[in-house]
Amino acid sequence: MPHNTSQYVSYDGANLAYRVLKAREPDADRPPVICLAGGPGRDAAYLGTLGGLDARHTLVVPDSRGTGASPPAPTPSGYAFPALAEDVESLRAHLGLDRFALLAHDAACATAQAYAALYAHRLTHLVLVTPGSRLQGELPGDAEEIFESRANEDWWVDAYVAAHSLPDTHDFAEARALLRRAAPLAYARWDAPQQAHAATEDHQLHPVPRIAFWQGVDDATRRAVLDHLRAATCPVLVVTGDRDAVTGMRAGELVAASFPRATVRPLYDVGHYPWVDEPEMFRPVVEQFLAS
Template identity: 40%
Template sequence: MTTTRPRRTQTTQTTQTTQTFTSHDGTELAYRTVGDGPPLLCLPGGPGRAAEYLGDLGGLAAHRTLVLPDTRGTGASAASADPAGYRVDRLVADVEALRRHLGLDRVDLLGHSAGGSLALLHAAAHPDRLSSLTLVTPSFAAVGLPSDTGAEEVIAARAGEPWHAGAVAAYRRVKAARSFAEAAPHRPAFEPLMYGRWDGTARAHAAADPRQRSLTVSEHYYADYTPDTADLRRRLAALPCPVLLLAGELDLWPTAVSAAGAAALFPDAVLTVQPGAGHYPWLDDPQAFTAAVAGFLSSAAGRADGR
């Protein structure tokens, strides 16, 4: 596999404003806004990682006002009275509560990683509330599709990296772990496989993970969740809004192969595979990432205006 090594550029420095809202069950949840332009609601992944790690999404905040909620139990959001409230399908109600709080009849929704699973469930439950759906290196666990098809080939293609042997050994341990807590000690050695380039920016981003993550939320996010795959796929096949599915060429969860397979879920989907990118494509090449997402959102807005 031939990969490009794009130069990282400095992203826009913008002021973030933190606000709170009360969700459906009385839990006080926090969100930050950053940037300028129409709102883009961005669901973080992890699962259980506070939205801080999204930053300004590689400068996307220059085009959109990013709304960055902390999932309940993470960051500045209050914990759930019942840990079962952290389950991905139950978090759909928090997304809806935030949409209503923002006063938006319809919303442009972006989900990253495990937040992609949540975005998919929200889209299936509330298709009439979306103007567009952007899935950035998303998990497909919510709809029962594999995310790691072809992962071994991606790993083998990076064999020349100096960290490769240690990262692969840690990857095997993470995959074999029975819980997020069991996997946690192996994540630091595994992290190089999650980035297109293991440089200072990537190291700092990965090092922040433990303080941003709630293992309690991680453990409960998919616990006892069994998707009704037939119903979900039927609903997504009728989704009336356009979908961008953005994968990283070097990502393991999901691989570009898995993302291509998942694109068939939607009647109107654009699949973009960002060259040389891992699980956090806005870090690997901010300009390419921003151009892809901003271009898609602009096109979606133009189509909506023409209805």
């Protein structure tokens, strides 16, 4: 286990891992931020410092089951996002936090919504970064429109072929290769920082947690989560990117509409990883929200 990794005991007795990035400018009035990685099933290392968010906020970054330094779940149901939300609650109790801020990216936004549905009273703030809207039962087509609009870029043809081959592959090694080729569509540009960030994805993805994330979640469970969210009064910030060809922008609007107190903040010239494309734009937006 890496030297900077700690452990907590979750609801079922599992020892799960997390890292703490202590604020470089600590302030007792700023709540710690628990940060959930997406993928699903991707090591949390790809979050980095979220564009320097650790300058003013202590970040707690858990490794979800079967990723990073956390062991696999004993059954596939342990990887489903409602169960992962219970891991978050166990981490909160372990840290002795009465209330905290929760930030989630990509697929982990479903985990964060499941947490908010049951434990909104524990949240000071909720930040959802480039979420999809599968939990809302709708899949808008604007991500494909954003992708099509970038057809003049050098990487586009190969990425297009790879992205449209992914639904037909059932071999994870082949899927990894296709994801590598399709990677540019997730970023606003394909420069050195984006290429370096994308290069980490290969060894950070885990097939079982990825496949099982949505398994066992039926329509009744999904509707129950959405019903509870209508009573979640914590302030919510949904961040979207106008060049996000993975989840697009309309999904974020649907997610925000599930909450009574949500604000959508679109960022421009930004893709699926805002802290990589424009850290100096992303970080102040989140900091301002957390200070509100």
